Amino acid sequence: MKKENFVKIQVQALSSNEAFVRNAVAAFCLSIDPTVDQLSDVKTAVSEAITNSVIHAYGGNGGLIEIDLLLVARVLHIEIRDFGQGADDIEAIRKPFFTTKPDEERSGMGFTIMESFMDELTLSKTDGGGLTIKMVKNFDNN
């Protein structure tokens, strides 16, 4: 039987919580003995997702972000949900350099970075509005 483990986190959508969330996710992964590079990839991807909710979903005004972590053997599943503004075209926002806020020095690279640092990325609309980001990292891959 596969060993499973999970953690659920709810945070206020504030940029000052980004470090907490990415470090909590990293700490959760420590039990499966990841490499430093793998941990740093996961932290970067999580930080991108949280920044996205803080800035785009809630416009910096705060709101609820839910983070579900599930470890099945050496595969990490992360689901990050917000209940904010969402996006009309969830394919468009994945494209490199796509940003709705170019005047605020936004690079538009968030989803491209999540995609390249994780093994899988899927976007969907949260029930009742908002965006849900699902990511998978297999720690048996490099």
Place this chain on the structure above:
Amino acid sequence: MKVKHRFLKGVLYMSLEGELDESKALYTRGQMETSFDCYDMGKVVIDLSNLSFMDSTGIGVLIGRFKKLKERGVTVVIANPSRSIDKILTLSGVYTLMPKVEY
């Protein structure tokens, strides 16, 4: 997050230290701009040796500073990024504006 600088023979060396994410972007931007205003340099070296974390917010900060320095005719290079920061900078094409150098 700390921003340190040192001016030597026309070159401004800036060291970004700590974790650069959304919560530290405004502060970092401000610290960098203040240093830029103080010196008449031909070149800026942004040293990332002690930057332990950066996400795409950092890309915005770096490109924003690059644009302002370019208007002044100042060249900018980036030194010593960690492996994952290097990956982000490569992905986003930052090195085409600010080449990576060894120091």
